[in-house]
Amino acid sequence: MTQGTYQQTAYRNNLSVIWNEVVKNIKTLLAYPTIIVFWAIFPIFWFIPFILQGEAFVGGLESSSFAQITGTGEYIPFIVIGAILSSYVNTLLYGMGENIRKEAYQGTLDYVLAAPCNKAYVLIGKAVSESLSSTIFAISQLTISVLLFGMNITLGVMLPVSFIIILLILGLYGMSLLMAAFSLMYKQSYDLSESIGYIFYIFAPVRYPVESLPTWAQIIGKFIPLTYALIIVRSLMLLGSDLSSVYLEVIALVIIDVVLLVSGLYMFNKIEKKTRKSGIISHH
């Protein structure tokens, strides 16, 4: 064995990289107490405007025309699910790019990239940290919805719902690799992640049912993982369906995940090499 190298089993080593990345990010987050206050208050502000807007339009919290399109007359759970799943888009796309930008700014990025571990696992650790904050956010929103708006949650559906959220996170992880690559190249990815976020909000059924969109927009929506995640989770939680009745959407989500993960990893490796060649990697 060459001095300085360690031969741990690959999977233990990779888990250790992911775990330590998560611990690092959480400890850093906890070093800023005001962020905790923000996370405690923001979930309420995030979706209440949508609920009030809907109530103003339909004259109450239930609507027969809404029920005709969606199969459920309950507007609040529909909106809450949209808000929760789209918060994963926010944190993963924006969070990953921002995390890489901060590493470059504080000078730690060179050390992370010059270490012998596989960088994909460092990025998984970053994605897991971001997903954890989204999950805390989601739990806060669900709790508020139950307490303030009397939303009913069947615990039995939470397992398949969690499975779908993991599939959504995998697809978003593929996209966040692209954001990380963009941050390496351009030292920020805020504009790109904001733009993608807005595309998601327009073409995926976050605030309205997919049927409200014109046909051409529905076709674009079919390439967005959030579209399938929203359709499946709403079917499970609001219509009482099981996974077998939405298996086509699940398959579509898995296919999009594979495409996004493979292309995201390829692009990250390609751009990382390009920045090491051009010297941009050491700029901040």
Added chain:
Amino acid sequence: MAIDKESEEFSIETKDLTKKFAKKKHRGIFGFLRKNQQNNKHNNVTVALDKLNLSIRPGELFGLLGPNGSGKTTTIKCLSTILIPDEGRAIVNGFDTQKETAMVRASLGMVVGGERTLYWKLTARDNLTYFASLYKMPRKKAKIRIEELLETFQLSDRADERLEDYSTGMRQKVAIARALLHDPPILLLDEPTLGLDPGFARQIRRQIRELSEKQGKTVLLTTHYMNEAEQLCDRVAFINNGKIVAVDTPNRLKARVKEKEIVEIAVYSPPADIEKQIRSLLPDAEVVKLIRGNEDEGSPSRIKIIGGTAEEHIGTVIDALRQNNVRIGSLNVGFPTLEDVFIKLTGAKLTEGRT
């Protein structure tokens, strides 16, 4: 541990290593109007390393000296695989930096950029634990090693405090401890004492010397402090504009100007052409160099004269300075330093930018 002077194998070897950077274009939205002015390909490229050749033996403490922008940090970044060279190759611990990247990375510990390159919101222990995982260290081994290093660098008492509460010197110690975590055979240290107070700088120098002598580590040290290089290094290479100008032991390098005395005069507010005036008065002097100081911060400019005899020079130079109403702070006649050798070889001084 002694250096293997007969060794044909090198811990670090570069062959014609070349790195070029494209100059950043700041054209703005109407930049296309200036497109033709910036079309010259050669003007848009900075050659940071120009066919650099280095051979460093196992266990050697090797200094790379040069002014800012001379290519020191680029050399370290190419060796550590952070940058990919445009031409040539680099071999580290027997591994090619472009083909066996993971093995090169595992063979190296580096300190580049100093205290800024750590997570200030985390403790010293948290920082070291995190980086140990990136170097694939098993958890138990990492824990033992971290305790050892905290002890060595006298940080055990404050290991659980955030780095934001540390002094610059303490953070630099953590940065060096991080480089040693996985016990690499080779260390790349880029200006490790930059910005440290004299006490901490002394401690760091002693520890670097011990790493080489007691642990047999090969150390590539970049610095522009001549005293540091003279005190620490077995051999020194001068680098200027991306090229190696000379390589030898500090004593042999100084011997190149040893028979000549060096006159150094501290002066205040010298006119711009004083160097030219003095040079015309001293045709037999090998080097006449005005090194601009920062008088507002109490650092006068210095005139260095190498070659000829000191007595003859002093009288002539003082007359010239008086005629120009230049105030003289001090005058020294002494033996050459590494900076004198560097000035003689390149015409530049170690503390200025690219020539």
